[in-house]
Amino acid sequence: MKTSTVALPFFALALASSPAFGYVLVGTSDGAMVHWDTSALSVGLDPTMPSASVSSADAAQALDAALATWTDAAGGKLTLSPAEADARPDTIVLVRFHQDDWPYQANLLAYTQLYAHQVSGQITSAVIEVNERDHHFSVDGDRGRYDLQAVLTHELGHLIGLGHSLDPQASMHSGTAPGDAHQCNLDDDDRAGLTAIEAMQSMGAAGGCSFSPASSGSSGALVMMILFGLLGLAARRRRPSGC
Numbered sequence: 001m002k003t004s005t006v007a008l009p010f011f012a013l014a015l016a017s018s019p020a021f022g023y024v025l026v027g028t029s030d031g032a033m034v035h036w037d038t039s040a041l042s043v044g045l046d047p048t049m050p051s052a053s054v055s056s057a058d059a060a061q062a063l064d065a066a067l068a069t070w071t072d073a074a075g076g077k078l079t080l081s082p083a084e085a086d087a088r089p090d091t092i093v094l095v096r097f098h099q100d101d102w103p104y105q106a107n108l109l110a111y112t113q114l115y116a117h118q119v120s121g122q123i124t125s126a127v128i129e130v131n132e133r134d135h136h137f138s139v140d141g142d143r144g145r146y147d148l149q150a151v152l153t154h155e156l157g158h159l160i161g162l163g164h165s166l167d168p169q170a171s172m173h174s175g176t177a178p179g180d181a182h183q184c185n186l187d188d189d190d191r192a193g194l195t196a197i198e199a200m201q202s203m204g205a206a207g208g209c210s211f212s213p214a215s216s217g218s219s220g221a222l223v224m225m226i227l228f229g230l231l232g233l234a235a236r237r238r239r240p241s242g243c
């Protein structure tokens with residue numbers, strides 16, 4: 001149950017001041033970095049909310065490629081895989097496309113919501129939403145549309161706990177432009193952020209997390225983490241499709 005909601009509890013924690021990198025990690029208002037208590041996440045398309053821009057097969061292919069991008073970079077320490085059709089619903093992160101109702105800012109291409117424990121930072125569930133009310137997407141390098149794989153790659157970075165990078169070349173940078181697909185690929189900054197996420201997960205697995213089981217029973221301690229999605233109108237030099 002998520003009975004407590006806090007608007008925009010988006011905090012950039014630790015390592016954001018690193019002179020070498022621009023990535024940031026996301027934390028709760030209690031100062032805990034958000035993280036999953038698992039090294040294997042399943043992500044799938046919600047069949048009840050399919051894309052209107054691309055076919056379900058193309059959307060699935062774009063998602064699979066985005067998942068593989070992060071998994072390959074993680075080197076086995078974190079696995080993002082396509083959800084199996086018979087998997088338990090509560091173990092899956094769903095990607096949903098909105099054509100009629102979009103409750104967020106119109107310039108947002110997509111939006112990843114993380115539900116996390118305020119004290120421990122442990123993520124309990126998540127959903128990735130794509131804004132097809134205001135934007136159109138493609139998987140074939142259409143220079144007039146946003147690249148779906150690039151958008152999903154960016155949102156998966158939010159899913160594992162990364163915020164927006166200050167590095168304009170990073171997949172986790174907040175802006176993009178139609179036809180710009182370079183965020184399909186991770187750069188050194190994204191990989192450094194991923195390494196920090198993996199290190200944090202290792203600490204949690206070893207008992208280094210500050211989470212106290214005695215206080216975890218209160219549903220009121222759960223807060224909704226709202227992460228800014230990919231901003232659609234940020235200026236950026238366009239590049240050929242790289243997906």
Ligand SMILES: [Zn+2]
Pocket residue numbers: 154158164173174228229230231
């Ligand atoms: Zn974003």
